[in-house]
Amino acid sequence: MTRSADHFVILGGGTAGWMAAACLSRLLFRVPGSPKRVTLVESAEIAPIGVGEATIPSIQDMLRYLNIDEADFVSATDATYKLGIRFRDWRVAGSDFFHGFGELGPTIENLPLFQHWLSEKIAGRPVPPLEALSMSAQLALNNRFAKPKQDGNSPLFMAGYAYHFDAAKVATYLRDYAEAKGVKRIEGHVAEVALAVDGSVNSLRLTDGRDITGDFFIDCSGFKGLIIEKALGSPFEDWSHWLPCDRAVALPSQSIAPLQPYTQVTARDAGWTWRIPLQSRIGNGYVYASRFCDAAQAEQTLRGALESQPLAEPRQIHFTPGRRREAWVKNCLSLGLASGFLEPLESTSIHLIFANLFRFFDHFPRDIDSAVLRQTYNDRSVREIEEIRDFLILHYWASARRDTPFWRYVTAMDIPDSLGAKLEAFRTQGKILADYYDLFKPASWMAIYDGMGFTPKAPDPLADLVPGDFSRRVLQNVTQGIRQAALAAPPHEASLAALLRRPLSPV
Structure with missing residues (x-):
C-alpha cells in the first residue's frame, strides 16, 4: 500500500528550514481544501550556524518564486547589493583581481568576447585587464550600482547582482512568510526518530513526549543530520583533503x-x-x-x-567540508548543512539550499515510495556540488603562493580527475569545460584562471577563424562602452536609498 506525501515535517529552523517552509507553502497551499500540510519543528536552544551573509545572483530566483518585493526584503534584512568578489593576495602577496557576476562581454562570432581577448593576450598583443570586460566589476570597483537591462544594446545587459544580508534576519523574514501561508511551527527538541517497518521515517519524538508524525521529512538539523545520518544512516563524504579549511x-x-x-x-x-x-x-x-x-x-x-x-565577541564555528552520500533517503530529504557544506568562498551555501529545493520540486513524489525520483535527484545534486567543489579547489591549487605551510599544501595536493580534465582543456587550447547545467559558467572560470595567472598554450581554435583586427576593434568598443556605463551609474548607496525610498542610516 502506497503512502501519500501529504504532510511535510521540517526538522530545524534557521535559513535552510524556513527557506524550505516558505517555498513548500508557496508550492502546496495554492489549492483550497488541499490535504497538504507543512510543520516545522525547531528548538530555541539550538543557535543557527550562519557562516555566510553573501549570495550569488540565483538568490533572485527564490525571491521571484515567492513573489517577494525586493525593497521590502532589502529593508527587512539589512541588505546591500553585491556585484561580485574581490580577491586580494590570492595569486601572490599584493595581487588583486575581481570575479564579477554576469558576462565578460557579449558573444562575438559564436565565441564569448573573453576568448577573443585571450587570443590577443596569447599572441602577445596589449589587452586591457580582464575585469574591463565585466560590467559588474567596473560598477563595483567604482562603488556604483545599476541593475541589468533587458536591452541587448546596453552594456548593462551583461551585468548581474546579488545581495549581502543578515542571515538571521532572512530566517525571520522567511518564517513570517511561511507562517502567514499556513506553516505550523512547533517548539521542541528531538529525542528520537521513529522508523516504520519498511525503514522509512514515521515520526519525531520530542523530549517532552510528543510525537510529530508525517509522511515526508526534511532534515535541516545542521551538521548533526539527526534524521538523514543518525536515523537513516546516510554517511558523509569528507572532502578535507581538497578543502582543508575546517574552522571559521x-x-x-x-x-x-x-x-x-x-x-x-x-x-x-x-x-x-x-x-x-x-x-x-x-x-x-x-x-x-x-x-x-x-x-x-x-x-x-x-x-x-x-x-x-x-x-561583539568573536564566534568560533567548526565544520567539515563534503557532502552526504545520499541527500534523499526513503522519505527524508536533507538540506543545508545536513546535506553537505562547502566553505563560503564563492557564497554558494544559500544557493545550494534553494537549488536543491527546486530540484526536489522537479522530482516531487506522489507518494513516499519513489526510488526512481530519489536516484535521479541524488545523481543531479551530486553533480552540482562536485562542480562547485572543483571550482573552489581551483582557487587554492592554482595559486603561486608557497610562503606558508597551508599554501604549500594546497598548491601541491592531488586534485579530482574532473578538475584535472578542465585544467587540461584550458591549458592546451583555451577551452572551458562548463555548460548550461553548471552553476559557474565559463566567465567565472575565466576570471579565476586569469586572476591566478593561468594562460593557455594556444587559444580556442574558433578564435583563429576571426580576423584579428575585427576582434581588437570589438574589444576596444565594448570596454569603452562598459567603462562609460559604469561611470554614469549612481553610487551604490544612492541606489539603495532610491530602492528603500529613504536615506540610509548615517555611519
Missing part, C-alpha cells in the same frame, strides 16, 4: 562609508578573511585550516584585519 571565526564591526557593492576576500597564512558590508555593520570572518592555525591565532589575524571597531 566571525566578528561584526562598525559600518564605514562607502558601502562597497562587493564581497572582499583576502588570502591569509592559513586560509582567508571575508569582509561583507551590510547597511548597519560590516560582517568579518576568517576561514582557516585548524591543522595549520589554532583558534587564538585565527582570532588575532581577524582582529588585525578589521577596518573598524568590533561590535
Whole structure:
C-alpha cells in the first residue's frame, strides 16, 4: 500500500528550514481544501550556524518564486547589493583581481568576447585587464550600482547582482512568510526518530513526549543530520583533503562609508578573511585550516584585519567540508548543512539550499515510495556540488603562493580527475569545460584562471577563424562602452536609498 506525501515535517529552523517552509507553502497551499500540510519543528536552544551573509545572483530566483518585493526584503534584512568578489593576495602577496557576476562581454562570432581577448593576450598583443570586460566589476570597483537591462544594446545587459544580508534576519523574514501561508511551527527538541517497518521515517519524538508524525521529512538539523545520518544512516563524504579549511571565526564591526557593492576576500597564512558590508555593520570572518592555525591565532589575524571597531565577541564555528552520500533517503530529504557544506568562498551555501529545493520540486513524489525520483535527484545534486567543489579547489591549487605551510599544501595536493580534465582543456587550447547545467559558467572560470595567472598554450581554435583586427576593434568598443556605463551609474548607496525610498542610516 502506497503512502501519500501529504504532510511535510521540517526538522530545524534557521535559513535552510524556513527557506524550505516558505517555498513548500508557496508550492502546496495554492489549492483550497488541499490535504497538504507543512510543520516545522525547531528548538530555541539550538543557535543557527550562519557562516555566510553573501549570495550569488540565483538568490533572485527564490525571491521571484515567492513573489517577494525586493525593497521590502532589502529593508527587512539589512541588505546591500553585491556585484561580485574581490580577491586580494590570492595569486601572490599584493595581487588583486575581481570575479564579477554576469558576462565578460557579449558573444562575438559564436565565441564569448573573453576568448577573443585571450587570443590577443596569447599572441602577445596589449589587452586591457580582464575585469574591463565585466560590467559588474567596473560598477563595483567604482562603488556604483545599476541593475541589468533587458536591452541587448546596453552594456548593462551583461551585468548581474546579488545581495549581502543578515542571515538571521532572512530566517525571520522567511518564517513570517511561511507562517502567514499556513506553516505550523512547533517548539521542541528531538529525542528520537521513529522508523516504520519498511525503514522509512514515521515520526519525531520530542523530549517532552510528543510525537510529530508525517509522511515526508526534511532534515535541516545542521551538521548533526539527526534524521538523514543518525536515523537513516546516510554517511558523509569528507572532502578535507581538497578543502582543508575546517574552522571559521566571525566578528561584526562598525559600518564605514562607502558601502562597497562587493564581497572582499583576502588570502591569509592559513586560509582567508571575508569582509561583507551590510547597511548597519560590516560582517568579518576568517576561514582557516585548524591543522595549520589554532583558534587564538585565527582570532588575532581577524582582529588585525578589521577596518573598524568590533561590535561583539568573536564566534568560533567548526565544520567539515563534503557532502552526504545520499541527500534523499526513503522519505527524508536533507538540506543545508545536513546535506553537505562547502566553505563560503564563492557564497554558494544559500544557493545550494534553494537549488536543491527546486530540484526536489522537479522530482516531487506522489507518494513516499519513489526510488526512481530519489536516484535521479541524488545523481543531479551530486553533480552540482562536485562542480562547485572543483571550482573552489581551483582557487587554492592554482595559486603561486608557497610562503606558508597551508599554501604549500594546497598548491601541491592531488586534485579530482574532473578538475584535472578542465585544467587540461584550458591549458592546451583555451577551452572551458562548463555548460548550461553548471552553476559557474565559463566567465567565472575565466576570471579565476586569469586572476591566478593561468594562460593557455594556444587559444580556442574558433578564435583563429576571426580576423584579428575585427576582434581588437570589438574589444576596444565594448570596454569603452562598459567603462562609460559604469561611470554614469549612481553610487551604490544612492541606489539603495532610491530602492528603500529613504536615506540610509548615517555611519
